[in-house]
Amino acid sequence: MSLGNIFDIAGSGMTAQSLRLNTTASNIANAETASSSTDNAYRARKPVFAAIQQAMLNPDQQGFGTSLDEGPGAGVRVEGIVESDAELQMRYEPNHPAANEDGYVFYSNVNVVEEMADMMSSSRSFQMNVDVMNTAKSMMQRILTLGQQ
């Protein structure tokens, strides 16, 4: 019986989605962050998800997941966080304290509308994983009552 695996899978999904929500929060908070150079300007951050294969976790396991391609998988992990290479907003604001010698200020390349959509998507996905975990829990509770009158 591998009902316990479902908890791990749904848990990894929740971790990944909450990290995605974290990057979204950081992006929205820094949407109006100004900087005097392109190097220091805030760029939108996006997590990259990848599937975990069971064969990666225990390579000597026989049966259900022997080869890397055949296993049922064991959830999701965050492979890394990449910065968006969209163009920065360059504004001419000579009175800004962070303006460079030409009078330009570099604002972040965060697209707030995109971030809001991302936020909704990740909160829905989080909810979905919670539902899965709840169902797995009730399945497990039921198996504990096996043989009882």
Place this chain on the structure above:
Amino acid sequence: MAITFDKALGIHEHALQARVQRAEVLANNLANADTPGYKARDIDFRAMMQKAQESVSGLQMATTHHGHMDTSSPGSDGELLYRNPHQPSIDGNTVDAQEEQSRFMRNAMDYQASFQFLSSKFSGLTKALKGE
């Protein structure tokens, strides 16, 4: 006559196990709903049940040579297949979250049905033992 659980419980034990495995695969699909390049998978329940049926009924191929492989060993798992996507997203992900969620729910209900059957088998055994 010896009482063996294998004979008393019949197919339901295998069905319950198959349901748990399918739940695991579907949960994994849902966890990877936003993973680029992830391909949704599912278990062929019919093939799994057929295998279990063969192992329960005891109709297996005889092995007369050490090189013969037992293709229907009990506990061997059904084939993991890839799902045909209706509308794959542009990043190569083929998980349809709503569909997977409904499948997961339905699988949980089927699990409950299998469990009910298994549970009544046990209560039947208890009744027989008590002689009520």
